[in-house]
Amino acid sequence: xxxxxxxxGMGTGAVSAMLGGRAVAKPAYSGPxxxxxxxxxxxxxxxxxxxxxxYAPNLVNVLAPRGxxxxxxxxxxxxxxxxxxxxxxxxxxxxxxxxxxxxxxxxLDDRLEPTEPxxxxxxxxxxxxxxxQVLLINGEDRPQEEFFTYGMHGHYGINFRSEMLxxxxxxxxxxARQLExxxxxxxxxxxxxxxxxxxxxxxRRTIAPEQSPDITEFWKNWRHHYGDNGLKNPRGDRxxxxxxxxAMSELRPRLMMVNYQDPDYVHWGNASHYTRAISVIxxxxxxLVAFTDNDPFYRxxxxxxxxxxxxxxENGLMSVPFQHHFNSRAAHEVWALIFGxxxxxxxxxxxxxxxxxxxxxxxALMGFRANRxxxxxxxxxxx
Numbered sequence: 001x002x003x004x005x006x007x008x009g010m011g012t013g014a015v016s017a018m019l020g021g022r023a024v025a026k027p028a029y030s031g032p033x034x035x036x037x038x039x040x041x042x043x044x045x046x047x048x049x050x051x052x053x054x055y056a057p058n059l060v061n062v063l064a065p066r067g068x069x070x071x072x073x074x075x076x077x078x079x080x081x082x083x084x085x086x087x088x089x090x091x092x093x094x095x096x097x098x099x100x101x102x103x104x105x106x107x108l109d110d111r112l113e114p115t116e117p118x119x120x121x122x123x124x125x126x127x128x129x130x131x132x133q134v135l136l137i138n139g140e141d142r143p144q145e146e147f148f149t150y151g152m153h154g155h156y157g158i159n160f161r162s163e164m165l166x167x168x169x170x171x172x173x174x175x176a177r178q179l180e181x182x183x184x185x186x187x188x189x190x191x192x193x194x195x196x197x198x199x200x201x202x203x204r205r206t207i208a209p210e211q212s213p214d215i216t217e218f219w220k221n222w223r224h225h226y227g228d229n230g231l232k233n234p235r236g237d238r239x240x241x242x243x244x245x246x247a248m249s250e251l252r253p254r255l256m257m258v259n260y261q262d263p264d265y266v267h268w269g270n271a272s273h274y275t276r277a278i279s280v281i282x283x284x285x286x287x288l289v290a291f292t293d294n295d296p297f298y299r300x301x302x303x304x305x306x307x308x309x310x311x312x313x314e315n316g317l318m319s320v321p322f323q324h325h326f327n328s329r330a331a332h333e334v335w336a337l338i339f340g341x342x343x344x345x346x347x348x349x350x351x352x353x354x355x356x357x358x359x360x361x362x363x364a365l366m367g368f369r370a371n372r373x374x375x376x377x378x379x380x381x382x383x
Contacts (some may be wrong), residue, residue: 003360019258029127031367032341033298034255036119037306038089040139041263043333044312044326045071047278049335055275059306059337065287066271067304067339068347068381075310075332075355083324083331086112086145088309088355089259093118093148095359095373111144111376114151116372118348119359120162121150123255126368131163132214134245135253137243141237146203162255163215165243172199173211174217174228218250237262237277241284245291252297255366260284266312266322274312274322303365304342307358310334344383 028035039048046053049071054060075083078097090100090112099116117125120134138145146168150161175196184192211219225256226233234242237260244258260281266274293300312322312331324331336357339345342365356375363370364377 026128036257038259039308040260042310042312055278058286070336070349073336084309085309091355094358095375110222113147117156119159121156124160132212133254134162135256136162137258140167143168235284307336327374
């Protein structure tokens, strides 16, 4: 069954039909808020969690003592598997390897769609949670990850999706408003029509570009603050931090994933792009934690799960020394840090842990099961 057929015919409607039309009341959610940080773009342990080489001093010196550090998180080496950003993100979201289908990938441009339910879908299927309180914050240079808001598993899907906040989504909103307002000159309107069509064609799912009224209001406020020209709002991973802070203030998400990405700019060949990007993420996480520490809605009821999508190796013989596309050992070596409400402090779990443990552990912390995950729930993280 293709995605469009699934969108139109499956989901809660099919489940309701199987139950004879009876609506099943879902409980309200009263558990901890969860913020998942994809420390993304692929990073090594040396430049992140190693005190001797880190470019993330806040992570190592301030946040790690507040929680449980897992330095030996590893991505399994499987036939057909790759240490890519998209695959690593789906490993985190689904708790399964190779839980995707290829929707038209090109070289260095993986375009994958999840075939297994994501944490967003498990959460909304189990609890009465509106879509705007389940958010994926995505980078402007990885629009292919717009597909990660829901998977293709028949019992879940679009009715349990998360909402997406990204520059891609803002442009969809902005261009639609500009066409409605009809205030631009003819040449500018023609340009907007072309750009809008290109964005719509990138994602042909029926969900695009419609978002919930709360998200539409969010973009209205964003546009009022930053305008249309794109010269005032932050860019890169700083944009993701700003989107996340405004989202927590205006939308109050209970489950939010922030897909940081800028360390991957090292592919341009300059190692400082990589190390500086790690520092930018570290600064961004510090701002997010400061907000949740001081906001009454999040204070004392929020858990952070910080983990990379994949690792990196260093090969001094290559023009770009930091790589992850060659399936090397270091590209499979990642880590995780979990801290917050109910989590032990100052603890290190130094045994081998698989990346697929992240999803079922988050599910357990929130009070539901990620039934289709293949990882084990982490033990030894509770206070």
